[in-house]
Structures are given as C-alpha cells and as structure tokens.
C-alpha cells in the first residue's frame with residue numbers, strides 16, 4: 001500500500017515525510033526537493049510489541065507502508081499546473097492521498113499564494129483533481145462513442161461503461177468527487193484501471209505551529225476531508241531522539257504518541273485495512289489485510305500453500321490474549337481460542353495460527 005503526500009509548495013511535506021521515514025526505520029535522501037521520494041515505513045503496533053515481550057521471538061516483523069513525498073504543486077499559474085501534472089501518474093499509482101497544508105505562522109517560510117489558508121489549499125487541490133478526472137472521463141466518453149458507432153461483440157459492456165462515464169461526468173461537472181458517486185463493487189471494478197484521483201481515499205494533515213498541536217480536537221475537518229493536526233517540525237525533532245528521550249519529550253508536550261502513529265492509524269482506517277498477528281518463538285509478525293477478508297484469503301497472505309491446504313484457523317482476539325496474561329494455555333482453558341473455518345471474517349487484532357495440510 002502506498003500513501004502519497006501532496007500539497008502546495010513549502011507546506012512541510014518533506015519535513016513530515018523525513019520524520020515518518022526515520023521513525024519507521026528508513027533512510028531518506030532529500031537532496032533533490034524537485035524529485036519524488038519514496039520510503040518503506042514500519043507500522044508501529046503496540047499490540048505486537050506486547051506479544052513480542054511474551055514470546056521473545058527471534059524475529060519481530062512489523063507491517064510496512066510506503067510513503068511517497070511529491071514535490072509541491074503550485075497551481076497558481078499555467079506553468080505550475082503543467083509541472084504538477086507530471087506527478088499525477090505517481091498520485092494515480094498511490095492507494096491514498098494525504099494533503100499536507102500549512103497552518104503554521106511565521107515569515108521565515110514564504111506562504112503559498114501569500115496567505116495561510118489551509119482549507120482553501122485543500123479545496124484548490126481537490127478542484128484540480130476533479131478537473132484531471134473530468135479530462136480523463138471526457139476522453140473516455142469520446143472513445144466509447146466512436147466505438148459504439150461500429151458493430152462490436154461487447155456492445156453491452158460498452159453501453160454500460162458509457163452510462164457510468166456519463167454519470168461520472170455529470171458529478172465531476174458539479175464538483176462532486178468520484179468517490180461520492182461510485183459505491184457498488186461492480187462499478188468499482190469497472191473503474192479500477194482508470195485510477196481516478198477523486199476516487200482515492202484522502203486525508204488532510206494540517207501542519208500547525210508547535211503550540212497548536214496539543215489541542216487536537218480529534219475530529220477536525222479540512223473542507224470535506226477528515227483532518228489530523230500535527231507539527232512536522234516537532235515530528236522531525238522526535239525522529240532525532242532515541243526511544244527513551246522520545247517518551248520524555250512527548251510527555252513534556254502533553255501528547256501521548258508521535259503524530260506519525262495517528263497518521264498511520266488514520267491511513268489504515270481510510271484504506272479500510274486491519275492487522276492480524278502470527279506469534280511464536282521464531283517470529284511475531286503483523287499482517288495487513290483489507291477489512292472483510294476471510295480466513296483462507298488471510299492465510300494466502302502468508303503463503304499460498306497455507307491457503308491451499310487450509311484446515312482451520314486457531315483464533316484468539318488480542319483482548320482475550322491480554323486478559324489471559326499472554327498465556328495461550330490460559331486462553332484455551334477459558335474457551336477463548338476458537339477454531340474457525342475458511343469463511344471466518346478476520347477481525348482487527350486477531351492472533352491466528354493456521355492448521356494446514358499440503
């Protein structure tokens with residue numbers, strides 16, 4: 001899964017990216033600010049850390065998420081807009097977008113368009129994305145209409161797509177993102193290859209001054225987007241500290257955990273992802289799956305053999321494991337370890353042990 005950080009120039013994208021990457025165990029080289037940067041980031045999970053304290057495994061493997069830091073989009077003139085276009089393919093190839101906008105005050109950094117207006121920055125980018133999608137939809141409609149003039153074997157499919165594209169075109173012309181229009185799984189499948197920008201999950205990240213972050217009300221909005229308040233500057237400082245200093249620093253600020261943790265959790269939420277765990281003395285590991293995934297598909301994430309030879313998934317929830325003091329025998333005696341079949345829908349935090357036979 002890939003998360004793209006996008007937004008106007010100088011909003012703090014690279015600062016945030018570098019902090020998230022460094023804390024997530026990845027080195028970054030930001031010497032070319034005009035280039036995209038990619039980092040694979042470890043997804044922190046306190047539950048897995050707790051399990052590892054119990055199993056003391058040889059190997060501890062967190063899930064990973066890719067972050068892509070794109071150059072800022074200056075949409076204030078045509079030259080800037082066409083420069084931004086060069087990066088849309090990279091946005092389309094990402095699974096979700098985090099719009100980083102400036103909320104911090106101060107003259108040391110020039111403000112985009114000479115103003116600090118995070119909501120306007122978000123709206124401007126959303127409008128540009130809708131515009132880009134409309135362009136693609138319009139081209140597609142023209143092609144389909146040309147195709148429909150000739151006889152063809154898959155005329156019904158073409159008609160269905162044409163109708164859907166017309167619907168999208170209407171919505172986009174009324175400034176409505178595609179995500180709000182397309183709900184059915186069939187339509188989503190039909191549109192997958194287009195990778196429309198306004199169909200992607202998106203989150204706002206309001207890069208605040210240092211003194212504004214502790215007061216995150218938790219349910220801010222930036223235009224239509226859910227929004228996280230954070231300070232890229234503070235995250236950068238946290239990233240430079242070793243783990244014990246980190247805890248003190250956070251306590252001084254009056255916050256529980258780095259904004260990076262909230263950011264990653266929100267990305268999981270927006271992408272509708274959950275984690276399950278496998279535990280043992282060899283390895284404790286977190287696996288990422290889409291919410292609603294069944295046990296046999298989850299098994300396939302680990303190895304196709306486990307899916308093929310699937311017998312049962314021995315399942316205990318993290319909470320039940322915690323209540324059992326981390327002792328599987330105690331959990332079993334309490335009747336908390338279930339034997340689930342192929343169709344069991346895996347829950348976030350499930351600890352799974354697959355029985356299989358190949």
Ligand SMILES: Nc1nc2c(ncn2[C@@H]2O[C@H](COP(=O)(O)OP(=O)(O)O)[C@@H](O)[C@H]2O)c(=O)[nH]1
Pocket residue numbers: 008009010011012013014015016072104105106109207208209210231232233234
């Ligand atoms: N005061 C303050 N400055 C920041 C903050 N975040 C970034 N900056 C500064 O803003 C400038 C642009 O940051 P950068 O991360 O490169 O922005 P990008 O263009 O969005 O990648 C740099 O000089 C940063 O040091 C912040 O939270 N507070």
Ligand SMILES: [Mg+2]
Pocket residue numbers: 013014015033070071072
């Ligand atoms: Mg940058």
